[in-house]
Amino acid sequence: MSEHVLVINAGSSSLKYSLVDAKSGEAAATGLVERIGEDQSHHVHHGPHGDADDDHPVADHEAALEAAVRAFETHGPALGDVDIVAVGHRVVHGGDQFAAPALVDDDLIAAVTDLVPLAPLHNPANLEGIEVARRLLPDLPHVAVFDTAFHQTLPPYAYTYAVPSAWREEYGIRRYGFHGTSHSFVAGQAARLLGRDVRDVNLIVLHLGNGCSATAVRGGTSVDTSMGLTPLEGLVMGTRSGDLDPAIHGHLARVAGRSAEETDRALNSESGLKGLSGANDFREVSRRRAAGDERARLAFDVYCYRLKKYVGAYYAVLGRVDAIVFTAGVGQHAADVRAAALHGLEGLGIHVDPVRNADPDDGFASTEDSPVAVLVVPTNEEWEIARQAVEVLASR
Incomplete structure (x- = not known):
């Protein structure tokens, strides 16, 4: 039995999404809404019943996700016909608080909001994507997956900068690392290639x-x-x-x-x-x-x-x-x-x-x-x- 997850990656002016079978990795559909908030946005959706490639104004991330849901209905697969078990969200920065993916709740939202100073260009957009998806898809569990989480295993001598202690203790100045989701996946695939x-x-x-x-x-x-x-x-x-x-x-x-x-x-x-x-x-x-x-x-x-x-x-x-x-x-x-x-x-x-x-x-x-x-x-x-x-x- 397949376990589909709707994966959402919200950027400052974009929303990328994919309906993925967690067991096989096969994507039943993918899409991207770009230039959100501009006069002419761009939306492309690749589904089993055809592709959409449209230019029309998309006011905000909520409108972008609504457009994605409509594209699923038109070009497939209709979300109501798929066994979706969760919505997975890419979050860029989890600081030193998140060493693993976590179920989204109000406490997580507050924690990720507190981390905005470490990722001012990314975490606000990620948070907006989560909030929008929770409103439009309230009956599904939402999970945050952090780019930084894979690197939380770094030893202190590898993540510590030689800077004044106040910088480290008060402002969180240290090495966090990114692309962790990719590095984790690729490491597993590489091991399989090596047998x-x-x-x-x-x-x-x-x-x-x-x-x-x-x-x-x-x-x-x-x-x-x-x-x-x-x-x-x-x-x-x-x-x-x-x-x-x-x-x-x-x-x-x-x-x-x-x-x-x-x-x-x-x-x-x-x-x-x-x-x-x-x-x-x-x-x-x-x-x-x-x-x-x-x-x-x-x-x-x-x-x-x-x-x-x-x-x-x-x-x-x-x-x-x-x-x-x-x-x-x-x-x-x-x-x-x-x-x-x-x-x-x-x-x-x-x-x-x-x-x-x-x-x-x-x-x-x-x-x-x-x-x-x-x-x-x-x-x-x-x-x-x-x-x-x-x-x-x-x-x-």
Whole structure:
């Protein structure tokens, strides 16, 4: 018997949804409402009875979810005809309060509201999605799944910043990490590819999309991760800088008169691949690089060099590595990134096979005799959210 979960990911001006079978991972329907609150919103729905692709004003998230329900009725499957056991919500920041998914109640809403200062761009939108869904679907249990939860297993020496104690104690300044739902799912899938229990393997998981993060996974638990208090730290990303000297804020304030807000905005929205090459889409960076664009070439080199540094660092953290795992859009599709990031690491037992890497249809991009496997694993955060939601219900 299937156990369907309606998975909702509410952004500041978008609502992404998927009806997922928690057992098989199969999505019966998916949809996205974009540009909520603008004059012309966009809604696409893919269902078993056809697709919808409409442009019309959607005033708010409640109207967006109402549009989604209508699309289910028209293009299938009708929600009343499906055995939906829960609504699963992606919540970006759970602070140090949520190390696991949790049933939504008034106490959870209050706790996530208190965490808004740690994720001012994300948690308010996530909360709005939860509130709207609870009003429109009051008879279903709602479960919050936190991006940060998987990383709550980090030891104190890995999550603690060397800053004044008052910052840590009063303002929650520490490493939290993100993309946890993806890292958790991919670690499990990687272990299955290796034919081993996830509790017996050590992995370095590289989630490379517009946002990028690396995680050291020992026996199925996160022991270090590249993103920190915010998703800005770590790898070079589409528009985020990743690691940099923290004194840059003060330097720019002194020499350029830039405020902290201006610098934060630039580091999050105008840096990374975009700042280096003028394009944040890796496909466009690759096209320009192939055409001889020097800025794109430098962007590629910086991106891959940062990856290599984290692979080496996390190899040292783990001591033994069974696989390097690439996932998300760039990780799955950019064979040149995988090759460049791992080039020269043969001394660590990492041997990339050029033929398999070009088309890793079985999930392997390494040579048959490579001591450390190189894997390419598609992520599926919606399935992981659905699975975790069902686990919460089962534990009640």
